[in-house]
Amino acid sequence: GAGVSQSPRYKVTKRGQDVALRCDPISGHVSLYWYRQALGQGPEFLTYFNYEAQQDKSGLPNDRFSAERPEGSISTLTIQRTEQRDSAMYRCASSLAGRKGVGPWAKNIQYFGAGTRLSVL
Amino acid sequence: AQSVTQPDIHITVSEGASLELRCNYSYGATPYLFWYVQSPGQGLQLLLKYFSGDTLVQGIKGFEAEFKRSQSSFNLRKPSVHWSDAAEYFCAVGVAQGGSEKLVFGKGTKLTVNP
Numbered sequence: 001g002a003g004v005s006q007s008p009r010y011k012v013t014k015r016g017q018d019v020a021l022r023c024d025p026i027s028g029h030v031s032l033y034w035y036r037q038a039l040g041q042g043p044e045f046l047t048y049f050n051y052e053a054q055q056d057k058s059g060l061p062n063d064r065f066s067a068e069r070p071e072g073s074i075s076t077l078t079i080q081r082t083e084q085r086d087s088a089m090y091r092c093a094s095s096l097a098g099r100k101g102v103g104p105w106a107k108n109i110q111y112f113g114a115g116t117r118l119s120v121l
Numbered sequence: 122a123q124s125v126t127q128p129d130i131h132i133t134v135s136e137g138a139s140l141e142l143r144c145n146y147s148y149g150a151t152p153y154l155f156w157y158v159q160s161p162g163q164g165l166q167l168l169l170k171y172f173s174g175d176t177l178v179q180g181i182k183g184f185e186a187e188f189k190r191s192q193s194s195f196n197l198r199k200p201s202v203h204w205s206d207a208a209e210y211f212c213a214v215g216v217a218q219g220g221s222e223k224l225v226f227g228k229g230t231k232l233t234v235n236p
Contacts, residue, residue, distance in 0.1 A: 004164065033223065042125075042211050042226030043165070056221030091165070093224075108215070110224060112157075112165040 002026075004113035006092050012119045013082055021077045021116045025094030032075050033110060034067055037089040049075060082120045091115045123148045123216050127227035134202050135235045142197040142230050144212030153215035154195040155224065156186055160208045168210075171195060182206070207234045 005024040013019050025032050031050055035043035045059040052072040069075040079086055093110040124147045134140055146152055153172055157165040169180025176188040186197045195212060209231045213224040
């Protein structure tokens, strides 16, 4: 697609419910990232995929959070048994090349979607 | 650990005035530095980046930034601010370690532009 697409744009859920957030990266982009942005803060890294492989999940706060990218394109971030502290903006980014590219960052500009605003009541 | 500090939470300038947003980073290796802008309801848009070479980099919308290794800084500047520049600005450092790559962001600076 023309840009990174995230859905839904807004999600309101009750505490204890599971939510799934979707990210559709720019066509052809190898790498995909999830970030979480609390109010008044900068985005914080959650997890990183290179193709379908989850290379780094060190930023996932606990085991209620998981992510997948089964076919190396669309990714889903799932939060189980949501809590009020999970309320935040969840941002997805994609980039053209991973570590196999020309230098780690030469083509690795991250393009961000508009985000999903999650509110847990 | 890698970190980015943006000392100014909120800056107000008049339209037409010059602007400088401060950014300091902490990173042990050669830094790859970025400035992103976030407008309401929009995603993060890349303004400019520094990978290597000339320490003064030009970006979109008339912005520029200067990398100063001795001061661990990457300040964003614009000679004359327009009302449409009102937004939140984030400085970030690119971190590549092991099999992972990620951006570490500062907390952002919100810019208000007075007419």
